[in-house]
Amino acid sequence: MDVDHTAEELASALGVTKQEVKADLEALLEFDVPLDEAAQSVRRKHGGASGSSPAPEPLSISDITTEHGSVTVTARVLTQGTRTIRYQGDDQTIREGTLADGTGTISYTAWQDFGFEAGDSLVVGNAGVREWDGHPELNLGQSTTVSMADETVEVDQPVGGDSDLIDLAPGDRGRNVEVNVQDVDSRTIDGRDGETTILSGVLADETARLPFTDWDPHPDIKGGASLRIEDVYIREFRGSPSVNLSEFSTVTPLDGTVTVADSAPRLSIAEAVDNGGLFDVEVVGNVLEVRDGSGLIERCPECGRVVQNGQCRTHGAVEGEDDLRIKAIVDDGTDSVTAIIGTDLTEEIYGGDIADAKAAAREAMDKEVVADAIREELVGGAYRVRGSLSVDEYGANLNVDEFEAATEEPVDRARAVLAEVRP
Ligand SMILES: [Zn+2]
Secondary structure (H helix, E strand, C coil), X not given: CCHHHHHHHXXXXXXXXXXXXXXXXXXXXXXXXXXXXXXXXXXXXXXXCCCCCCCCCECCHHHCCCCCCEEEEEXXXXXXXXXXXXXXXXXXXXXXXXXXXXXXXXXXXXXXXXXXXXXXXXXXXXEEEEEECCEEEXXXXXXXXXXXXXXXXXXXXXXXXXXXXXXXXXXXXXXXXXXXEEEEEEEEEEECCEEEEEEEEEEECCCCEEEEEECCCCCCCCCCCEEEEEEEEEEEECXXXXXXXXXXXXXXXXXXXXXXXXXXXXXCHHHHHHCCEEEEEEEEEEEEEECCCCEEEEECCCCXXXXXXXXXXXXXXXXXXXXXXXXXXXXXXXXXXEEXXXXXXXXXXXXXXXXXXXXXXXXXXXXXXXXXXXXHHHCCCEEEEEEEEEEECCEEEEEEEEEEECXXXXXXXXXXXXXXXXX
């Protein structure tokens, strides 16, 4: 327990700034007052209840606002995840998840181990309220009391954290999944403690596919393995949820094989883009345009970025390596995305490999003939496109895994759009 941490908790519980609390604490510590006692003094100074005073009036979860300094709630633990965070230079193990009662749910962070588990019904006394992203959250710290409730708290939400991949969202904690490992790679990164090895790849169940990172590699994570993984947390990765495993996650091989979705969810482009990003999605639309930078291109051998006039933006003058790719604008009448098609699919669409493309470019003395041939092939056609969608300030990009002529009619409005741009 250090000054910073105590100041943070007090500030949260008392509704004053951390700087103010910390200054008060440090003034007292100057006189060799023990930290605990200093905390009580600061609490009294700011009108908070001292540790021995009665806890605040009980509230329903839906009545908790960011205006409350601290609250008492009777609630069910829906989920509990364990994580180590680096806090002011020290590793600290925290527990976080969601509490619920009959009126709603609220996220919590427990700064010490109170010994409760998902499914427990608790009376949580004197929990600090802090604001996160405009919503109240509970901080369970040294002045919080936790005891078992006399009766089970009935809730509408599922208890325990078992989740389908499709239902996971960034910010979820303490979730359990049953998945098949579709793809896994090991790589070395520069972590906060120097070089460390992590695993990353793709997990799938019957509902979806999601990327994952295992920050503390578990030996059972192997390609093709069907696993139950407990205590994962979800972060956003390139606009889509990603599953994260830590040293606290447990991995258990399953007897059977987890059934895997063989198709991606089909969405309109507007729905997909509104989502902010999707790891695996399918759209059907018309190719309106094949953009500049398609066809025969050169990539930096160092970083793989496209080289223009022999210059990489990061590595300066480089000897570029030839590649084929397509950047196609796909529109379904609701919105458009830039579909980015890699080497293999581009070769199929072009009907030749990189050597063929170079030969054609040499003959015409113009690289653009390759892009032109691709334009001829694609523009105006309707395609089913599956891939990973990311959305940023420059627009929506769909990194294509599957690209094929649509067997169904393109939506009428998309045709109307096409008539406008290609009269
Ligand atoms: Zn480069």
